[in-house]
Amino acid sequence: MNEFRLPDLGEGIHEGELLKWYVKVGDEIKEDEPLCDVETDKAAVTIPSPFTGKVIALNGNVGDTLHLDEVIAVVGADGDVAVAQAAPAKEAKVEVASAPATVAATVATPAIAAPAAGGNGTRAIAAPATRRLAREMDLDINVIKGSGPAGRVTADDVLRYNDSPASPAEIGTAVDSSAEAVGTGNIDFSNASIPFFEVAKLPDFEQFGPVEREPVRSIRRKVAILTTSSTIIVPHVAHMDECDVTDLDSLRQKQNELSRGSDAPKLTLMPFVVRAVSSMLKKYPMFNASLDPHRQEIIYKKYYNVGFAADTPRGLIVPVIKDSDRKSIRDIAAEILTLAGKGRDGTIDAAEMRNGTFSITNVGPIGGTGMVATINYPEVAILGMGRVQEKPVVRDGEIVIRKMLPLSLAFDHRVADGAQAAHFTTDLIALLSDPDRLLLDS
Numbered sequence: 178m179n180e181f182r183l184p185d186l187g188e189g190i191h192e193g194e195l196l197k198w199y200v201k202v203g204d205e206i207k208e209d210e211p212l213c214d215v216e217t218d219k220a221a222v223t224i225p226s227p228f229t230g231k232v233i234a235l236n237g238n239v240g241d242t243l244h245l246d247e248v249i250a251v252v253g254a255d256g257d258v259a260v261a262q263a264a265p266a267k268e269a270k271v272e273v274a275s276a277p278a279t280v281a282a283t284v285a286t287p288a289i290a291a292p293a294a295g296g297n298g299t300r301a302i303a304a305p306a307t308r309r310l311a312r313e314m315d316l317d318i319n320v321i322k323g324s325g326p327a328g329r330v331t332a333d334d335v336l337r338y339n340d341s342p343a344s345p346a347e348i349g350t351a352v353d354s355s356a357e358a359v360g361t362g363n364i365d366f367s368n369a370s371i372p373f374f375e376v377a378k379l380p381d382f383e384q385f386g387p388v389e390r391e392p393v394r395s396i397r398r399k400v401a402i403l404t405t406s407s408t409i410i411v412p413h414v415a416h417m418d419e420c421d422v423t424d425l426d427s428l429r430q431k432q433n434e435l436s437r438g439s440d441a442p443k444l445t446l447m448p449f450v451v452r453a454v455s456s457m458l459k460k461y462p463m464f465n466a467s468l469d470p471h472r473q474e475i476i477y478k479k480y481y482n483v484g485f486a487a488d489t490p491r492g493l494i495v496p497v498i499k500d501s502d503r504k505s506i507r508d509i510a511a512e513i514l515t516l517a518g519k520g521r522d523g524t525i526d527a528a529e530m531r532n533g534t535f536s537i538t539n540v541g542p543i544g545g546t547g548m549v550a551t552i553n554y555p556e557v558a559i560l561g562m563g564r565v566q567e568k569p570v571v572r573d574g575e576i577v578i579r580k581m582l583p584l585s586l587a588f589d590h591r592v593a594d595g596a597q598a599a600h601f602t603t604d605l606i607a608l609l610s611d612p613d614r615l616l617l618d619s
Contacts, residue, residue, distance in 0.1 A: 178253040179228045182246045186217050187527040191245045193217040194395050195237045204232045212250060215243060216395045220523045221491075228252040240392060242309045303330040311335050371409065396492035407554035410470075412590040415549045416598040420582040420606040422565060425449060428612045441507060446565070446582070447485060447539060448510040452619050453608045454560060455481045455502040458535055461601045463593045464558040465534045475592055484533035484553065485513060489520045495553060496520060497533040506619055541565060547583040557589035558598075560605075582609075 186193055193215035200206050212226040234251040243249055301319045303311075310332055311318040321338045323330035382388045393401055429444045436443075458465040458481050467476045481502040484495040496516035498509055519525035536553040539562040547563045563583030570579045586602050608615050 178233060178251050179230065180248045181212070181227060181250045181252060183215070183243050183249050184224065185245065186215065186222055187220075190217045190527055192242050193222065195239055195241050195243055196221065197239065198235055200232050200235070202232050202235055206230065206232055206252060217527070220525065220527075226250070226252060240394065301330045302328055307332050307335060314339050374409075396494070400493055403554065404551045407552050411552050411554060411557075413549070413552060413587050414590045414595065414598070415585050415587045416595065416602055417547060417583070417585045418602050418606060420584055421570070421579050421610045422446065422582045423580045425609055425612045425615070426565070426580050442510040442514045444506070444510050445513075446541075446562070447513055447537070448506045449609065449615065450537060450539075450560070450562065451483050451485065451498055451501055451509050451513070452504075452506050453605055453615055454483055454535060454537065456608065456618050457601055457605050458483075459502065460604065461593075461597060463597060464588065464601060466557050466592055467555040468557065468589065468592050478534050480534065482532055482534045484530070484536040486536065486538035486550075487517050487520045489523075491523060494520045494525065494530055495533060495536055496525060496530050499532070506616075535559070537562065541582075547585055549585055550587050552587055552589060557592045559587050561585040561587065 183193070194217075196214040196216050198213050199211040206212065206226045206229065208227060208229045209225045212224050215222050215224055230252045232250065233253050236247075236249050236251075237243055301321065302323060302325075303318055307330055308318055311321070311330075314335065316335060316339060318330055318335065321330050321334050322328075324334050325331045425446070429446065429449070433444055462477045463475070465478050465481060467478070468474075469476055480500065482497050482499050483501040484497040487494050487496055496513075496519075498504070498512055498516075501509060504512070516525060516529055519529070533553065533556060535556060536550075536559040538548075538550045538559060540548055541562050541564040543564075545563050546566075548561045550559045550561045552559050561584065563585075565580050565582050567578050568581045569576050570581070571577075572579070584602060584606070586598050588598050608618065
């Protein structure tokens with residue numbers, strides 16, 4: 178028999194959601210034929226079989242979370258099925274292999290697969306969905322007493338365990354180990370819980386009318402986790418203003434007209450804003466930082482990687498322009514175009530959405546006079562852009578029509594103050610309002 182373990186799906190990716198099995202138990206499969214589709218928070222992946230033979234076991238149902246190096250399938254010759262069923266207690270000699278994953282351009286409709294085998298020894302017996310719930314609640318499922326058949330841990334067991342207060346000994350141990358790990362033994366973490374915070378039980382919506390339920394999966398689940406964490410951890414404050422981009426937009430249109438028919442990427446306002454923000458981050462380093470709450474230190478980053486929010490068919494992603502302070506506006510425009518395209522077709526690499534230091538989100542092409550975005554934690558600030566509109570404004574005592582861009586800077590008040598946010602935004606507006614200065618600065 179040959180065990181097949183979930184292969185490496187990309188740098189920093191340790192799990193994926195099972196979308197589809199291409200085979201069922203008893204089917205014949207050849208080496209390099211598709212075995213299953215797995216979706217990470219970055220892309221959909223088709224995993225081929227590294228073996229030729231009969232499918233003996235498929236470990237996982239559609240919707241389950243599969244983990245790196247976890248056995249997901251067993252493939253063998255015809256006789257292996259009988260041996261595996263007749264002598265389950267006998268440990269079989271297996272060959273372990275993993276196969277490279279390839280990015281799928283499209284995601285097929287999920288199909289039902291065989292359930293995963295139960296654990297043994299000190300490992301808790303639980304369904305993959307229950308294990309995922311425990312992980313998301315940061316609980317060790319192996320210490321939870323199961324109420325199901327043969328001691329199986331159920332989702333209700335996990336929820337009850339999470340709601341039960343921890344013993345003083347458990348709290349003390351956690352505090353001591355945390356303090357020792359980061360060298361902050363003189364800091365008291367014993368009252369670190371959030372007062373008055375609890376998740377209220379939802380009403381029975383079915384009693385009011387028909388409903389439809391949809392699992393929170395892949396990118397949507399990742400977004401839910403990150404935005405919840407950011408909202409709870411970070412004290413958000415927003416500073417809002419308007420920027421006159423009349424001259425900048427004229428320059429943009431002129432450059433697009435001059436480059437018509439060439440390979441040069443079409444310019445939007447975004448690359449100009451990315452370049453201007455990169456300059457401001459050098460002048461105001463507190464917005465290019467992160468806060469280490471355990472060591473109680475502000476980490477000032479000496480590199481400048483500006484991310485931009487991109488709407489894709491699979492959900493929100495934030496590709497990152499690395500070293501944006503060293504790139505020309507044309508180079509930034511080309512990179513935005515490339516990364517956004519890869520995000521839409523599901524081929525973007527995880528490394529291309531990592532290590533950002535500041536983010537920008539632009540709802541202008543869709544509509545809206547302004548917005549307050551959620552900070553992309555552990556970053557400390559995000560710039561929101563609204564729709565450019567022609568407005569009457571006063572210039573030198575006269576009313577003139579100008580193109581105005583709404584801006585909102587959401588920032589972490591633990592790291593920066595309102596005055597610093599106002600200075601940052603004011604200087605950013607001055608740079609964007611003067612294209613000649615922006616080009617010289619670039």
